[in-house]
Amino acid sequence: MPDRRCRLFHVDTFTRTRFQGNPASVVLDADVLSDEEMQIIARELGSPETVFVLEAESSDHDLRLRFFTPRHEVPFVAHATIAAHYVRARPPAQASPASKCSRPKEICASQSN
Numbered sequence: 542m543p544d545r546r547c548r549l550f551h552v553d554t555f556t557r558t559r560f561q562g563n564p565a566s567v568v569l570d571a572d573v574l575s576d577e578e579m580q581i582i583a584r585e586l587g588s589p590e591t592v593f594v595l596e597a598e599s600s601d602h603d604l605r606l607r608f609f610t611p612r613h614e615v616p617f618v619a620h621a622t623i624a625a626h627y628v629r630a631r632p633p634a635q636a637s638p639a640s641k642c643s644r645p646k647e648i649c650a651s652q653s654n
Contacts, residue, residue, distance in 0.1 A: 545573040551588070552624035563620040566591040567628045571607070576614075583609035592621035594629070604629075 548569040556562030566586045571579065571593035583591040588611075595605040606625055608618045 547571055547573065549586075550624075550628045552627055554620040554623050554627070564588055565618070565621040565624040567621070567625050568593045569628065571595050579607065579609055580614070584611045587611055590615070590618045590621045592618065592625045594625050 550567040550569070552565050552567055553559060553562040554565060566583070566588040568574075568579075568582065568591060572595050574582070574593065579591075579593050591609045593607045593609070595607065597603050597605060606622060608615045608621055
């Protein structure tokens with residue numbers, strides 16, 4: 542069986558105090574997960590929203606984000622997007638500028654250092 546590792550983070554956005562603000566779970570390296578596994582993980586974590594960070598599908602963006610509640614996938618979650626970019630900007634995660642797309646409405650945003 543191939544090595545299937547993801548990195549998981551809990552982030553409280555819009556605060557500097559732990560366990561306050563808007564909570565979100567962030568899963569990096571999520572390309573190894575199926576849709577069903579993403580939903581199972583989101584349900585197991587129990588965060589209001591879980592964002593899965595995946596590789597880009599084309600050259601017009603650097604990464605993809607998929608958002609899940611414990612019950613279903615949703616098209617976009619602002620605080621989870623902020624949480625994902627926060628995690629990526631902190632070592633040892635990737636710290637490069639990025640633009641992202643989320644489906645189904647292809648909402649795009651950019652991040653720069």
